[in-house]
Amino acid sequence: MTRYCPAGDGAFEDWAERCPACRQPLQAEPPPAPSRMVAQPADEPVVFLATAPNEPVAQLWLQVLEDEGIRAMAKPAGPGYGAWGSVATFEHELFVLRSTHDRASAVIADLQADEEGTSG
Numbered sequence: 001m002t003r004y005c006p007a008g009d010g011a012f013e014d015w016a017e018r019c020p021a022c023r024q025p026l027q028a029e030p031p032p033a034p035s036r037m038v039a040q041p042a043d044e045p046v047v048f049l050a051t052a053p054n055e056p057v058a059q060l061w062l063q064v065l066e067d068e069g070i071r072a073m074a075k076p077a078g079p080g081y082g083a084w085g086s087v088a089t090f091e092h093e094l095f096v097l098r099s100t101h102d103r104a105s106a107v108i109a110d111l112q113a114d115e116e117g118t119s120g
């Protein structure tokens, strides 16, 4: 009979009472996602955050959000690849996880205030 670490450290012989890695009592059933080392908040809905005027600005915002520990993504809001001009000139829509939206929108508001306040 084999017993399993509830934290996903693996399977052990049944003479082991506790996991040698994390000291938790072993259980008869394997944990639901044994191969996943890092939990991804994939179940959380992604919500619209803001529209950046072009790709460089979108990249800047993504970078600043990342520095704040907020995962964000951007997608072109223009007519798409293959249309006139470069995709870099299109507006980009930024999206974040719903739980980070309030914090993220405060960060973006600060950025936009900085831009308006910088005149030279």
Ligand SMILES: [Zn+2]
Pocket: 005, 006, 007, 008, 009, 010, 019, 020, 021, 022, 023, 024
């Ligand atoms: Zn363990």
